[in-house]
Amino acid sequence: MKKIRAAMAAFILLTIVIAFPAHASENIILEIPQSVIARTTRALLPYDVDTHSKSIDGKITIIDISKVQLEKDQLSCRLHMAGSNLALVTDIAGHQIKLKVGAVEINFHSEARLRFDRNRQKLFVRPFIKDLTTTGDGINDEIGRTLVSLFNGREFPLAMQKLEPLIVEAGAKTVAIDTRIDDIKASRGKITLRLAPVITAK
Known part of the structure; x- marks a missing residue:
């Protein structure tokens, strides 16, 4: 034997x-099926986002990702995000001013383009956002648009x-x-x- x-x-x-x-x-x-990608992304939640933004301060968290769909060079999904202890940051005459706006939750649809850089071994994700809705106790529309601007059209690298x-x-x-x-x-x-x-x- x-x-x-x-x-x-x-x-x-x-x-x-x-x-x-x-x-x-x-x-x-x-080959990784769409259903596995959807389950994997949900397993990562909640996910705190580091925006490196000079225009907004506070904690931003992705609470839910749903309706994940894969097409040619593109991933689309529905995202639910929440911000807490938020403040809009402006600079006036060299002085940094923070306008506290409290908390807000936003829902939006994202269609993200994907590209892979073989030399750098990184997958780049560029989301484009639409169908934005907001709730919360802050200046909802303004803070919602500001949050979206942190992601819309920007390319984010994912190291493999x-x-x-x-x-x-x-x-x-x-x-x-x-x-x-x-x-x-x-x-x-x-x-x-x-x-x-x-x-x-x-």
């Missing part, structure tokens, strides 16, 4: 090495972490299949990752 298992492992190992020679030009394709290598052992031989993201594309109902494999054997 041990000989059979060893033989099977050796066969799988040989198949992988033949299919993906070192520095292979063929990419490994990984290096994927763990796949390790295959057979007898005294160990093969590692390491990958680097070659491209990320959105299409109808899914996101596709193209992974460039590099094979090393010891």
